[in-house]
Amino acid sequence: MTSDILINKLKETNIPYCNFDKSPPSPAGNYGAIKIHKDLAYISGQMPFTGIGILYPSHQELTNHIDINEIGYKASQIAVFNAFLQLVKNKSISEVKSIVKVEGFFRHIEGTNLPKMLDGASDLITNIFPDNEFHARTVYGVTSLPYNAFVELSIIAEIE
Amino acid sequence: MTSDILINKLKETNIPYCNFDKSPPSPAGNYGAIKIHKDLAYISGQMPFTGIGILYPSHQELTNHIDINEIGYKASQIAVFNAFLQLVKNKSISEVKSIVKVEGFFRHIEGTNLPKMLDGASDLITNIFPDNEFHARTVYGVTSLPYNAFVELSIIAEIE
Amino acid sequence: MTSDILINKLKETNIPYCNFDKSPPSPAGNYGAIKIHKDLAYISGQMPFTGIGILYPSHQELTNHIDINEIGYKASQIAVFNAFLQLVKNKSISEVKSIVKVEGFFRHIEGTNLPKMLDGASDLITNIFPDNEFHARTVYGVTSLPYNAFVELSIIAEIE
Numbered sequence: 001m002t003s004d005i006l007i008n009k010l011k012e013t014n015i016p017y018c019n020f021d022k023s024p025p026s027p028a029g030n031y032g033a034i035k036i037h038k039d040l041a042y043i044s045g046q047m048p049f050t051g052i053g054i055l056y057p058s059h060q061e062l063t064n065h066i067d068i069n070e071i072g073y074k075a076s077q078i079a080v081f082n083a084f085l086q087l088v089k090n091k092s093i094s095e096v097k098s099i100v101k102v103e104g105f106f107r108h109i110e111g112t113n114l115p116k117m118l119d120g121a122s123d124l125i126t127n128i129f130p131d132n133e134f135h136a137r138t139v140y141g142v143t144s145l146p147y148n149a150f151v152e153l154s155i156i157a158e159i160e
Numbered sequence: 161m162t163s164d165i166l167i168n169k170l171k172e173t174n175i176p177y178c179n180f181d182k183s184p185p186s187p188a189g190n191y192g193a194i195k196i197h198k199d200l201a202y203i204s205g206q207m208p209f210t211g212i213g214i215l216y217p218s219h220q221e222l223t224n225h226i227d228i229n230e231i232g233y234k235a236s237q238i239a240v241f242n243a244f245l246q247l248v249k250n251k252s253i254s255e256v257k258s259i260v261k262v263e264g265f266f267r268h269i270e271g272t273n274l275p276k277m278l279d280g281a282s283d284l285i286t287n288i289f290p291d292n293e294f295h296a297r298t299v300y301g302v303t304s305l306p307y308n309a310f311v312e313l314s315i316i317a318e319i320e
Numbered sequence: 321m322t323s324d325i326l327i328n329k330l331k332e333t334n335i336p337y338c339n340f341d342k343s344p345p346s347p348a349g350n351y352g353a354i355k356i357h358k359d360l361a362y363i364s365g366q367m368p369f370t371g372i373g374i375l376y377p378s379h380q381e382l383t384n385h386i387d388i389n390e391i392g393y394k395a396s397q398i399a400v401f402n403a404f405l406q407l408v409k410n411k412s413i414s415e416v417k418s419i420v421k422v423e424g425f426f427r428h429i430e431g432t433n434l435p436k437m438l439d440g441a442s443d444l445i446t447n448i449f450p451d452n453e454f455h456a457r458t459v460y461g462v463t464s465l466p467y468n469a470f471v472e473l474s475i476i477a478e479i480e
Binding site for chain 1: 423426429438442446453457460463
Binding site for chain 2: 347348349350351352353354355356357362363364365423425427462463464465466467468469472474
């Protein structure tokens with residue numbers, strides 16, 4: 001799938017807070033947003049940054065009347081959106097062929113919520129690549145994440 | 161090693177609670193148990209599920225007269241068994257050539273136990289592939305895991 | 321870059337506690353320090369071991385007048401040094417071409433410190449490969465690590 005088609009598909013998803021006009025989050029150090037090795041793109045950790053800041057910085061700060069699974073779902077959806085944004089804005093990549101692996105790390109103590117939360121990423125990927133064989137994934141709850149983000153995704157994509 | 165030989169080798173190990181007749185745990189969402197990219201199989205997170213449910217769901221619930229290292233050892237052994245089961249039941253895979261990488265995530269607070277616990281996975285792999293060069297591995301203790309599992313393994317296998 | 325050139329470059333960095341004469345830390349089980357698959361070397365978890373033991377085994381034991389970011393920086397610097405040491409001491413590797421991916425796991429509760437801590441690894445890599453495109457990286461804070469280490473790095477290198 002070319003970057004143009006991928007951008008159009010992403011726009012059709014109408015995910016709140018996802019902004020196509022700005023650049024994706026920049027690396028804050030001596031590393032790259034993407035390292036390409038042959039036909040694989042290793043994407044640095046993506047978080048739920050949006051045009052108006054980082055969403056869901058801390059589940060302690062969340063109000064009680066929002067379901068925590070829904071918050072995790074939206075957070076991983078925005079993080080994987082940013083991963084796609086990194087891919088389409090990278091000039092060395094002409095096509096994104098599939099997502100190979102997603103590793104989701106949530107700053108969350110209740111393990112039973114984790115799979116539903118990462119579905120935000122998996123559902124968006126399947127929405128973009130419906131005919132593709134599924135990606136592999138793993139999900140964990142950890143102690144801390146950069147920017148006190150609620151989720152960080154580590155993704156490998158197959159490219160051309 | 162063909163799937164038939166691998167199944168026979170697994171049967172010879174006589175690991176308690178490991179059931180060859182049932183299917184391996186299914187993905188519970190829009191992702192796959194395995195994503196194949198060229199000659200590598202990326203296996204989604206495997207946990208100590210058995211025919212009678214998940215073993216060692218919580219170390220708090222464990223009785224005190226069982227050594228925690230032994231519990232972790234058995235849990236990672238069953239999880240890597242499930243990874244092998246995913247490989248042999250996958251119709252696109254004709255041979256498993258080696259295990260490239262094992263990442264072990266334990267829901268456990270005491271770091272000094274972690275290497276001994278992951279040995280349950282490493283020893284079984286070496287039992288199956290004795291002539292093979294060793295796999296690489298990493299091990300971490302995390303806050304939470306799906307199904308409150310005691311361990312989750314992320315594995316990359318070399319296949320044909 | 322050949323192992324000889326890489327060793328010389330590492331020596332020029334003059335990192336305290338880094339010893340080129342001793343062997344890198346050995347695996348303590350049925351796994352290898354490095355698994356090579358084609359032109360990628362998957363390096364098992366590296367920690368801040370030095371010739372005089374493990375540095376920074378526990379941030380609780382650290383004195384208050386040392387900045388925690390600086391401690392994490394040095395710990396990840398020594399851990400990535402050990403990863404390079406594993407590469408140059410491996411007889412199957414004639415050249416190290418680039419670092420593809422660094423995953424940093426810190427035993428640390430405050431997420432905002434994590435990126436600065438992992439810079440110790442990223443800066444040393446960029447020092448060694450200044451003309452290279454940057455590596456990808458992810459960083460997490462976890463509950464526990466082997467040997468109660470302060471940091472564990474999981475690294476993939478491109479080799480020949």
